[in-house]
Amino acid sequence: MSQTVDRALSILPLLAEGPADLGQVADRLGVHKSTALRLLRTLHEHGMVYRQSDQRYRLGARLIALAQEAMENLDIREIAHPHLVRLNELCGHTVHLAVYEEAEVLYIDKVESRYPVRMYSRIGKPVAITVAAVAKLLLADLPEAELRALADKLDYPLYTARSTPNAPAFLKELERVREQGWATDLGGHEESINCVAAPIRGADGKVVAAMSVSAPNVVVTAEELLNLLPQVRRTADAISGEYSGRTPPKDPKDTV
Amino acid sequence: MSQTVDRALSILPLLAEGPADLGQVADRLGVHKSTALRLLRTLHEHGMVYRQSDQRYRLGARLIALAQEAMENLDIREIAHPHLVRLNELCGHTVHLAVYEEAEVLYIDKVESRYPVRMYSRIGKPVAITVAAVAKLLLADLPEAELRALADKLDYPLYTARSTPNAPAFLKELERVREQGWATDLGGHEESINCVAAPIRGADGKVVAAMSVSAPNVVVTAEELLNLLPQVRRTADAISGEYSGRTPPKDPKDTV
DNA sequence: AATGGTCGTTGCAGGCATTGCAACTCACCT
DNA sequence: AGGTGAGTTGCAATGCCTGCAACGACCATT
Structure with a gap:
């Protein structure tokens, strides 16, 4: 229903397959690099993705912590x-x-x-x-x-x-x-x-x-x-x- | 960086505290109910939130599955x-x-x-x-x-x-x-x-x-x-x- | 050392997606 | 019946997001 959020959330399962760099994410989303960058940044601020030392992105710690809480509830x-x-x-x-x-x-x-x-x-x-x-x-x-x-x-x-x-x-x-x-x-x-x-x-x-x-x-x-x-x-x-x-x-x- | 995504992601930790209904989510986000509804719908489509039988929202199964994959990586x-x-x-x-x-x-x-x-x-x-x-x-x-x-x-x-x-x-x-x-x-x-x-x-x-x-x-x-x-x-x-x-x-x- | 290529990043302007409002429905309670 | 409260939908306005292009950093090659 919301295009921006939809795109952002689509990044997560994509990263679940393994770390990916900006270009790969942009390609698989079918958007411009700059767009992907801004989505990733927002995800990053929330701890949902993590940027490892080689600059590639992978799923972040907050995601794991959230899931933990979800199960405990x-x-x-x-x-x-x-x-x-x-x-x-x-x-x-x-x-x-x-x-x-x-x-x-x-x-x-x-x-x-x-x-x-x-x-x-x-x-x-x-x-x-x-x-x-x-x-x-x-x-x-x-x-x-x-x-x-x-x-x-x-x-x-x-x-x-x-x-x-x-x-x-x-x-x-x-x-x-x-x-x-x-x-x-x-x-x-x-x-x-x-x-x-x-x-x-x-x-x-x-x-x-x-x-x-x-x-x-x-x-x-x-x-x-x-x-x-x-x-x-x-x-x-x-x-x-x-x-x-x-x-x-x-x-x-x-x-x- | 992206307002829409930022708001959507802010819903998750909120729901981690426990199930909440539409009004509560809208209030805590500081947005109109209709806005919150559309964000929740998008989250729902991605399985990140789940709507239980009493219509309240809680964190969804896909979130847990994603976190699982994140750890295995x-x-x-x-x-x-x-x-x-x-x-x-x-x-x-x-x-x-x-x-x-x-x-x-x-x-x-x-x-x-x-x-x-x-x-x-x-x-x-x-x-x-x-x-x-x-x-x-x-x-x-x-x-x-x-x-x-x-x-x-x-x-x-x-x-x-x-x-x-x-x-x-x-x-x-x-x-x-x-x-x-x-x-x-x-x-x-x-x-x-x-x-x-x-x-x-x-x-x-x-x-x-x-x-x-x-x-x-x-x-x-x-x-x-x-x-x-x-x-x-x-x-x-x-x-x-x-x-x-x-x-x-x-x-x-x-x-x- | 210079050069070409790749990748991430940023400012900008245009356009479309998102927003809040208000009206509506439906269920439940008085 | 009437009223309250919650969730949902259409609509118009605007403000957010998008893609472009230019820039800078880094690496590999000549």
Whole structure:
């Protein structure tokens, strides 16, 4: 709606790919160098971009700090965290918490597996929306019309042979997930990794978040992981209850 | 430099404090509601803000995702991480990695203590710049003039009785830190928490990051923590070496 | 040392995007 | 019903943004 702001904001994802100099930014925006310069300067004043010693620009510290605050403001995260930790202590595997927002599913919390560590925190990273167990739960709860529109717009990358191949298959899977009230991802994203997930609901019954337990099948088979389903569901239900105002932890907060 | 962009970006820190409705945003920006609306719409299109069900705005998912990418692009983080993990395995305490950028010091990585956990990841959060051990190391390496200007601008909050009280004391402490080549924070931020920190240097000798080990003194006394100093310095030096191109891990990257 | 090229920066004038106003809708409350 | 408050939209005026061109700094080449 606002051309100037639109252009300025377009710079950010561009810099997320890696540092770029003034000319590159101007080219990719399709504007004159001087225009790009002034936009970058404004972004710089707000700490959104940083100018490194070779004069190239990259994303700045304030952006990271803002995102941090944004996540801390999500009260579902705060409520859920101790439950996630407890579940991790019980089963030892990686536990994730995710939310849906405008065609994206985002991990907002994670408790690391107690088995040998790998990738560092991917908190904040958008998840593979067509295959992740948490994504299925979050999308399955969308209004029918919105869901159909979204399913059409999505890409269906074939990470593995078990990845969801296309929109009809996806919609069918979501149907199933909606009915059974939980979801799995059995090697749909990475061949050797399985997940079991359960939904977290608000007071009105709408799914506000989803949580999952993930483990490579060198540690536990898919069947063994499924044995954890009751525990995962209990944990999710406990979070739902607390989030909806039942069994208030310290101070009660009812009704949205 | 650009009024429109400036206003739009000013909305973000405002929303970081918590959700706000259109009127509140317009008031705090000092603009007409319609103006605020159009700015918010543009931010919304880019996913930087999200409109929750009660129509109020809060920070959006794309912002979080961008920040995530920004951190992954910091190659010092990638290089340092395994070293941090190794140090944590040796001593069991919380290990931090921090960088300086434009008057802010930011934690960009963290390995949790193996002792009972508390606060969840504060990665991305600006640190208490006047007392944190890592901040002392990062600031001590700034050019004299820049440092003096910065020291004047800073606030010196008295978190505890041992906090750095004012600019002269801070400059003196930095002097000491610069000479000894390492730093501590003994209860300057939280009464019961001590830290030991060491600098990580690039090929040109400039401090590019700093790392620290922190522990509450109910677990180890300050003296015991200081015994870890050689280990911390060795780790920092190892990271420095790898970052500068010496002992390349896989593929060598020399000079700057 | 001189020269040509590249890149970032700045002053300027013209034009268009942005702004604030006012009117409108919609929901909610009295 | 009437009234209040919030969000939204069309419109006209103006002030902000844009692109140009010239300048300066730096680097590489001759």
